[in-house]
Amino acid sequence: MQSVLVVDDDPFIRKLVATTLEDVGEFELHEAADGLEALEIAQRERPTLVFLDVDMPRLDGIDACRRLREDPTTGRTTIVMLTAAHGDDVERRAEDAGADLFLTKPFSPLDLLRLVDRLGSAGGPGARRS
Amino acid sequence: MAVHSEAELAEEIERLRAELARREREAADKELQLERYAADLRETFKQERARSQELSRSYMATVRALSNAVEARDAYTGKHAERVAAYGMAVARALGLSAESPEIEFGFLLHDIGKLAIPDAILYKPSALTEEERALMARHPVLGADIVRGIDFLGGAGQVVRHHHERWDGQGYPDGLRGEEIPITARVFAVADVLDALTTDRPYRPASTMPIAREIIIRESGSHFDPRVVEAFASIPLETLERIGAEIR
Numbered sequence: 001m002q003s004v005l006v007v008d009d010d011p012f013i014r015k016l017v018a019t020t021l022e023d024v025g026e027f028e029l030h031e032a033a034d035g036l037e038a039l040e041i042a043q044r045e046r047p048t049l050v051f052l053d054v055d056m057p058r059l060d061g062i063d064a065c066r067r068l069r070e071d072p073t074t075g076r077t078t079i080v081m082l083t084a085a086h087g088d089d090v091e092r093r094a095e096d097a098g099a100d101l102f103l104t105k106p107f108s109p110l111d112l113l114r115l116v117d118r119l120g121s122a123g124g125p126g127a128r129r130s
Numbered sequence: 131m132a133v134h135s136e137a138e139l140a141e142e143i144e145r146l147r148a149e150l151a152r153r154e155r156e157a158a159d160k161e162l163q164l165e166r167y168a169a170d171l172r173e174t175f176k177q178e179r180a181r182s183q184e185l186s187r188s189y190m191a192t193v194r195a196l197s198n199a200v201e202a203r204d205a206y207t208g209k210h211a212e213r214v215a216a217y218g219m220a221v222a223r224a225l226g227l228s229a230e231s232p233e234i235e236f237g238f239l240l241h242d243i244g245k246l247a248i249p250d251a252i253l254y255k256p257s258a259l260t261e262e263e264r265a266l267m268a269r270h271p272v273l274g275a276d277i278v279r280g281i282d283f284l285g286g287a288g289q290v291v292r293h294h295h296e297r298w299d300g301q302g303y304p305d306g307l308r309g310e311e312i313p314i315t316a317r318v319f320a321v322a323d324v325l326d327a328l329t330t331d332r333p334y335r336p337a338s339t340m341p342i343a344r345e346i347i348i349r350e351s352g353s354h355f356d357p358r359v360v361e362a363f364a365s366i367p368l369e370t371l372e373r374i375g376a377e378i379r
Contacts, residue, residue, distance in 0.1 A: 107166065110174065
């Protein structure tokens with residue numbers, strides 16, 4: 001079963017991502033409310049896929065992304081950044097930090113599902129943005 | 131009670147304003163996100179509906195094609211299956227059977243599909259059949275039920291195929307079921323089948339008129355046919371039956 005970590009300080013978004021995924025398949029879902037918690041859970045659970053919000057307290061998504069990449073235990077996980085539409089150079093910074101894919105908020109659940117499908121069929125973890 | 135200076139109060143108000151603005155932003159974001167979900171949901175629903183309608187149409191087209199394959203071999207019955215299906219649906223409606231599911235009509239259209247497995251030499255033999263030939267001919271409902279068995283979307287249609295020659299009094303075939311042992315769809319079909327046979331010219335006799343055919347069927351209530359089905363059948367206006375007979379030639 002694929003292990004997925006959803007990181008967002010807004011429980012509403014975490015719940016939304018989780019329910020959307022639950023409807024289409026078997027995932028082992030983990031949630032974190034900020035970057036530090038995300039690192040902790042990622043090291044323990046070794047998720048193959050991480051949804052990472054950008055603006056979060058304690059440790060933001062960009063820095064969390066960079067540290068996930070630097071850590072050999074989590075370095076190969078697929079990271080999807082959840083970015084706000086008005087985010088100026090967020091995508092560039094996230095890419096520099098090692099993010100694989102982007103999902104713009106408000107995100108489309110169909111896009112989310114297509115993305116997961118694509119990752120599932122295109123070699124899973126580490127699959128790069130096309 | 132704590133005493134606040136004006137500056138403190140102004141600061142507090144400013145803080146509350148900022149907090150309010152932040153919450154408003156959050157609420158607006160949530161609303162946008164939910165609208166996105168609703169939009170996707172509507173889109174998905176629309177697509178699913180279109181797909182399911184398309185699927186229903188292809189089911190019906192497939193069943194008609196199979197039914198036509200049976201008809202094409204049998205020159206004298208013409209559009210028998212289509213007509214008998216129309217009569218049968220009229221009876222089913224009069225009886226209050228749910229006409230929502232297309233399975234009933236599928237069964238009516240495919241009732242004789244087992245005849246595909248009967249050799250031409252027997253199916254078109256101009257003289258009387260031998261005992262053996264008659265026995266093979268009488269297996270067409272079983273052969274037909276075997277043919278359609280694996281097709282899930284036909285649902286209960288296979289029951290009509292297998293039991294359309296059963297009789298209410300148990301004298302029919304292939305299983306000699308009696309009364310309510312016979313599936314209701316097959317009991318309905320039996321009336322429609324005989325009605326069409328009676329009102330169609332045959333090499334050995336001319337067609338009966340609709341009123342006479344109806345009388346013959348009513349007379350067979352309780353022996354050949356389910357009395358409840360005959361009652362429903364008898365309640366259908368003659369013109370309705372005649373229209374079906376005239377339109378599907």
